[in-house]
Amino acid sequence: MENHDREHFSALGCPSSVTWTNDISKMFTQTDISHMKTKGIDLGDYRSVSINAVAIYSRVKSGSMPPPGSGEDRWTADMVNLFGCWIQQNTPE
Numbered sequence: 001m002e003n004h005d006r007e008h009f010s011a012l013g014c015p016s017s018v019t020w021t022n023d024i025s026k027m028f029t030q031t032d033i034s035h036m037k038t039k040g041i042d043l044g045d046y047r048s049v050s051i052n053a054v055a056i057y058s059r060v061k062s063g064s065m066p067p068p069g070s071g072e073d074r075w076t077a078d079m080v081n082l083f084g085c086w087i088q089q090n091t092p093e
Contacts, residue, residue, distance in 0.1 A: 004054055004061075004084075014085035020046045020093045024086050027079055031072055032065075050091040057083055 018024065028043040041056070042048040049056065059065035061080050066072035075083075086092070 004058055009084055009088040012081060012084045012088055014081075014088055018082060018086040018089055018092070020049070020086070020091065023082060024049065027075070027083065029072060031070065035066070035070065046093050050093075053083075053087050053091055057087060 025044070025046070028049075033042070033044040036043045041052050043056075056065065057080070060075045060083060063074050066074065
């Protein structure tokens with residue numbers, strides 16, 4: 001898995017404000033949420049996603065999440081960037 005450090009996130013071009021409520025929570029489908037709950041991460045919960053944000057980012061960026069064959073579409077580059085921007089901005093709720 002690629003290492004994403006502070007420098008990586010600060011280099012992203014971001015909109016002025018990205019929040020869990022307005023942007024990030026809508027990016028996870030019910031299928032995503034159900035699947036990851038079995039792995040101990042609740043993608044429907046702000047705190048859980050915030051704590052696991054860098055690991056989630058690494059997986060959506062690499063294309064390993066959502067898993068191939070799940071029926072879910074891979075995230076677009078814009079979605080991955082927006083999630084990275086949320087991390088850059090300290091995962092505001």
